[in-house]
Amino acid sequence: MKKVISIVTVGLMFLSCDLTNQEDEESDGSILGSWEQIEKRATISVGWVPLGSSFYMVTFESNGTHTIQQGNFANSRDCTGTWLTSGNALTLTNNCGQYGESKENLHYSLSDTIMTWIYDFSETGKRFKKADLEPSF
Numbered sequence: 099m100k101k102v103i104s105i106v107t108v109g110l111m112f113l114s115c116d117l118t119n120q121e122d123e124e125s126d127g128s129i130l131g132s133w134e135q136i137e138k139r140a141t142i143s144v145g146w147v148p149l150g151s152s153f154y155m156v157t158f159e160s161n162g163t164h165t166i167q168q169g170n171f172a173n174s175r176d177c178t179g180t181w182l183t184s185g186n187a188l189t190l191t192n193n194c195g196q197y198g199e200s201k202e203n204l205h206y207s208l209s210d211t212i213m214t215w216i217y218d219f220s221e222t223g224k225r226f227k228k229a230d231l232e233p234s235f
Contacts, residue, residue, distance in 0.1 A: 127208050129183070132157040133226035142221045155229060166192065188215060 135154035137146040153174075155167045158181055166177040177194040188204040203218040216223035 129158045129181075129188070129206070129208065129213060130160055132229040133213055134229040135224050136227050137225035139216075139221065139223045139225075146225060154224070156226070157230075164190065166194075 133156050135149060135152065135156075137148050139146050153167070153169060156164060157166075158164045162180050162182065164179055164181045166179075168175045168177070175194055175197070177192045177197075179190060179192040179199075181191075182189045183206075186205050186207060188206045190202045190204065191199065192202065193199045204215040205218065206213060206215040211228035213226045213228075214223060215226075
């Protein structure tokens with residue numbers, strides 16, 4: 099009986115370690131969280147242009163919803179909607195109130211704390227930095 103309990107205990111320890119590693123891998127390279135736009139690209143020849151005081155924040159939730167905040171205090175717009183990924187394809191369905199519902203098809207990539215997306219059949223895109231990182235001291 100002690101042998102069976104020992105085997106079960108060791109098995110549970112390995113399972114626990116594997117689940118912990120899976121959670122760590124899922125949190126790395128995930129679009130979940132808040133992202134602040136830092137650059138935009140209108141054409142490939144112009145390249146990525148840094149944004150000054152522009153404000154565009156997108157937050158991806160684990161339940162498949164997202165929010166987008168655009169603009170400054172005097173001229174702002176908030177959108178809500180859903181998101182779906184398949185490989186490096188990202189589909190956003192947005193509802194921005196008076197502007198109605200829209201759908202955006204993008205290709206995205208993640209590199210550390212930077213997310214880049216390019217609109218389908220276009221050279222235009224946006225680059226974001228992870229905005230909800232905890233400060234390191």
